[in-house]
Structures are given as C-alpha cells and as structure tokens.
Amino acid sequence: MAATESASAGTNDHLITSSDPEHPANHICTLCRSFYNLGWVGGTGGGTSIKRGPHIFIAPSGVQKELMQPHNIFVLEHANRSYLRKPLELKPSACTPLFLAAFDRGAGCCIHTHSQWAVLVTLLVEQEAHAKGEDPMGKCFEIEKIEQIKGIPKGRGKSGMLGFFDKLVVPIIENTAHEEDLTQSLEEAMEKYPDTYAVLVRRHGVYVWGDNVQKAKTQAESMDYLFRLAVEMKRLGLPWVA
Numbered sequence: 386m387a388a389t390e391s392a393s394a395g396t397n398d399h400l401i402t403s404s405d406p407e408h409p410a411n412h413i414c415t416l417c418r419s420f421y422n423l424g425w426v427g428g429t430g431g432g433t434s435i436k437r438g439p440h441i442f443i444a445p446s447g448v449q450k451e452l453m454q455p456h457n458i459f460v461l462e463h464a465n466r467s468y469l470r471k472p473l474e475l476k477p478s479a480c481t482p483l484f485l486a487a488f489d490r491g492a493g494c495c496i497h498t499h500s501q502w503a504v505l506v507t508l509l510v511e512q513e514a515h516a517k518g519e520d521p522m523g524k525c526f527e528i529e530k531i532e533q534i535k536g537i538p539k540g541r542g543k544s545g546m547l548g549f550f551d552k553l554v555v556p557i558i559e560n561t562a563h564e565e566d567l568t569q570s571l572e573e574a575m576e577k578y579p580d581t582y583a584v585l586v587r588r589h590g591v592y593v594w595g596d597n598v599q600k601a602k603t604q605a606e607s608m609d610y611l612f613r614l615a616v617e618m619k620r621l622g623l624p625w626v627a
C-alpha cells in the first residue's frame with residue numbers, strides 16, 4: 386500500500402516534541418550522528434526508522450543524516466500508511482517501503498547502513514561464486530564459529546540467540562537503480578529466510594532490524610563486526626565456514 390497524506394500532515398508537531406532522549410524523533414537523530422561516525426550513513430546514504438505504538442518515525446530523503454533535527458522527522462500511521470506529519474519541502478526517505486517491510490513483520494526499528502564492510506562482503510560472495518563457475522544471485526553470506534555470532538537472535542518467533550556453533554546466514558539481494566525498487570526482493574528474502582534479521586544489498590549496504598531500538602542497534606553492530614572480520618579473514622586466506 387502506498388503512503389498517503391492526511392489533511393493535517395503539515396502540523397502535529399506534538400508527535401515529534403519531547404524532552405525524552407529515547408523519544409523516536411530524538412533517538413533517530415542521535416543514532417544517525419553515531420552511525421555517521423561509524424561510516425554507516427555518510428554522504429546522505431543509509432538511515433534509521435523507529436516504530437512506537439501505531440506510529441512510524443522516518444527521516445527525510447537526501448539530507449545529511451548526522452545533522453537531522455527532530456522537527457525534520459516524518460510520522461506515518463502504520464495501519465493505513467497515511468502521513469500524520471510531513472515537514473514542508475522535504476520528502477520521506479526512499480528507504481520507507483523497505484523499513485515498512487520490517488515493521489510489517491514485527492520489527493520495532495530498522496537500520497540501513499552503507500558500511501563498506503557490508504558492501505565488500507557482497508562483492509566477496511560474488512567473486513567466490515564466479516570462481517566456482519556458479520551464479521552469485523541468491524547466494525548468502527555465511528559465517529560460523531565466531532563469538533560475535535552470539536549477538537544475533539535465532540529468528541523471528543524463536544527465543545534466544547544463535548550459539549557459537551550455529552552458522553549465521555545473511556541473504557543478499559541485487560541492487561536496483563532506485564532504493565524503493567528493492568522492496569520486492571527484500572520482502573522475498575524475508576519470506577525465504579524467515580529467521581533472518583538482516584538482508585545485504587549487493588554493492589550498496591545492509592538492512593538490519595530488531596524487535597526494538599536497542600536490539601536493532603546491537604544486531605547492526607554485531608553484523609558489521611562480522612562483515613569486517615570476514616573481509617579481513619578473506620584477505621588472510623582464512624575460510625568463513627569449515
């Protein structure tokens with residue numbers, strides 16, 4: 386369903402005004418500032434969206450994500466996809482339909498990064514497939530027996546985290562010219578891999594989500610750690626799986 390605009394979308398400042406640092410309008414801004422320092426959202430790429438109750442809080446498109454202020458934030462009613470708050474002269478993030486795909490499946494926060502480690506992992510998986518004479522499309526990033534895998538949950542509807550001896554499998558989808566055109570393949574990957582909390586996008590980055598902000602953030606950190614480690618392992622000729 387496409388997002389629409391409600392008659393009062395220009396106002397409703399109360400939806401983004403709070404002294405609570407964990408209010409989504411404040412939290413998105415502070416998270417994006419720290420993600421910028423990790424190299425995740427530089428040059429306007431990447432972003433973060435948070436769902437609280439019936440409302441989804443979304444950053445504007447094409448802005449320096451580390452400089453955003455709460456009054457720049459869009460608010461969308463999840464149930465009917467209508468904008469309750471739409472800052473003038475700004476467009477909502479092109480990632481909105483991808484964030485919605487995560488929220489439709491129960492997520493409370495979705496983080497999109499352009500981390501170079503995520504991009505490099507997608508290139509290494511592609512290179513390995515070509516070296517074996519195989520089609521890289523549909524291949525996943527797989528890694529096992531690394532302690533940080535324990536920072537990733539077992540799957541939606543399952544309790545607990547992956548164990549040291551579990552294999553982490555992250556699907557990879559092909560990039561498209563426009564962010565929003567990734568939606569169908571992202572949703573297909575989410576259906577094919579119902580336990581996954583992340584989908585890599587070839588030559589682009591990664592979407593990571595979690596049940597709430599804290600889980601989405603720590604899962605994104607664990608994923609990025611593993612992507613970076615995997616790149617270094619490959620450089621040293623070390624295998625990701627036995």
Ligand SMILES: CSC[C@@H](O)[C@@H](O)C(=O)COP(=O)(O)O
Binds near residue numbers: 431444447448480564
């Ligand atoms: C460097 S431009 C990157 C965008 O095209 C896109 O990939 C992205 O992640 C951010 O989209 P945006 O609409 O600014 O939220």
Ligand SMILES: [Zn+2]
Binds near residue numbers: 430431564
């Ligand atoms: Zn992007």
